[in-house]
Amino acid sequence: MGQYRNIVVLTGAGISAESGINTFRDNNGLWENHRIEDVATPEAFQRDPVLVQKFYNLRRAGLKEVVPNNAHKALAEFEKSFSGDFLLVTQNVDDLHDRAGNEKLIHMHGELLKSHCTTTGQVHRQSDDISSDSRCLCCNTTTLRPHIVWFGEMPLQMEAIYSALETCDLFISIGTSGNVYPAAGFVEVANQAGARTVEINLEPSRGADAFAEAVIGPASIKVPEFLSSL
Numbered sequence: 001m002g003q004y005r006n007i008v009v010l011t012g013a014g015i016s017a018e019s020g021i022n023t024f025r026d027n028n029g030l031w032e033n034h035r036i037e038d039v040a041t042p043e044a045f046q047r048d049p050v051l052v053q054k055f056y057n058l059r060r061a062g063l064k065e066v067v068p069n070n071a072h073k074a075l076a077e078f079e080k081s082f083s084g085d086f087l088l089v090t091q092n093v094d095d096l097h098d099r100a101g102n103e104k105l106i107h108m109h110g111e112l113l114k115s116h117c118t119t120t121g122q123v124h125r126q127s128d129d130i131s132s133d134s135r136c137l138c139c140n141t142t143t144l145r146p147h148i149v150w151f152g153e154m155p156l157q158m159e160a161i162y163s164a165l166e167t168c169d170l171f172i173s174i175g176t177s178g179n180v181y182p183a184a185g186f187v188e189v190a191n192q193a194g195a196r197t198v199e200i201n202l203e204p205s206r207g208a209d210a211f212a213e214a215v216i217g218p219a220s221i222k223v224p225e226f227l228s229s230l
Contacts, residue, residue: 004230005084008161008168008195009075010186012091014175014202015219019066021094040150049145050132056146057129059093060112068100071174071223076101078227087164091176091183093148108155108183114147123147155182165189171197172226175219178205187211200226 013021038044039055068076079086079102088105090097093112097105115126117136124137126147134144149155165171171190176199178184187210190197199211200222208214215222 004170004196006164006168007082007084007086007170007172008164008186008190009086009088010091010171010173010176010183011075011088011097012174012176012183014177015069015071015223016066016092016094016096017175018071018218018220019069019096021062021066021092021096036151040148041152042150043152045145045150053130053132053146056112056148060126060129063094063112066094066096068096069220071219072096072100072102074224074227078230079104085164085167087161089161089164089183089186091180106157106161108149108157108161110146110148110156112146112148115144116147118143118145158182161186162189166193168193168195170230171195172200173198173205173211174200174223176201176205178207198226 034055038048039052045052075088075097079088086104088097088102089108090105091109093107093110095111095113113126114123115130116123117138119136120138122136122138124144130144130146136144165186166189168190171187173187176183184207187197187207191210196213197211198213198215199205199208200215200219202218203216204214215226
């Protein structure tokens with residue numbers, strides 16, 4: 001482990017799928033039988049906020065039925081034992097990394113267990129449903145929306161993410177499709193930094209050729225194995 005001083009890990013839907021969380025997007029492009037345009041864009045929220053809130057209310061409630069798996073736990077244990085700089089960037093909006101114990105963590109696509117006020121931009125904890133009657137804690141208006149980065153919106157904390165990537169010496173991508181940018185381009189930034197780049201996935205992602213190494217198999221098995229080998 002002493003050979004690395006700055007490690008960045010990216011996780012995608014594949015790591016949470018082993019805990020029972022659906023990867024949302026089916027082969028036909030639907031998210032839980034909904035078109036992306038109907039539940040995952042700012043325009044969809046303006047057009048039919050009730051449908052959008054219902055979609056995310058169901059996703060939020062579903063978190064109560066799942067627990068972190070061995071891959072989540074291994075990443076949390078590794079963070080605690082690693083003496084260098086460590087950053088875990090997740091595209092997932094669930095709280096499984098948080099529950100496993102990771103603290104140096106960025107949810108670049110937002111979090112199901114948070115809402116934000118469309119008037120002030122303030123972010124709040126959100127454990128229950130959001131309805132048309134839900135009032136914001138900061139201004140007492142009914143302007144809450146899920147704290148989710150929708151298509152067409154900028155992912156969160158990108159400056160901090162790129163800063164870490166530009167100085168990392170090991171980049172690990174776990175359970176990602178390689179389809180969604182800007183996350184799909186992180187490996188190129190790490191390559192430019194001269195980092196060792198490793199993809200851990202059930203099957204090679206669309207951007208697999210950009211990685212120096214591939215580890216194929218379930219995250220719950222391969223992630224603990226790989227981290228213990230460092």
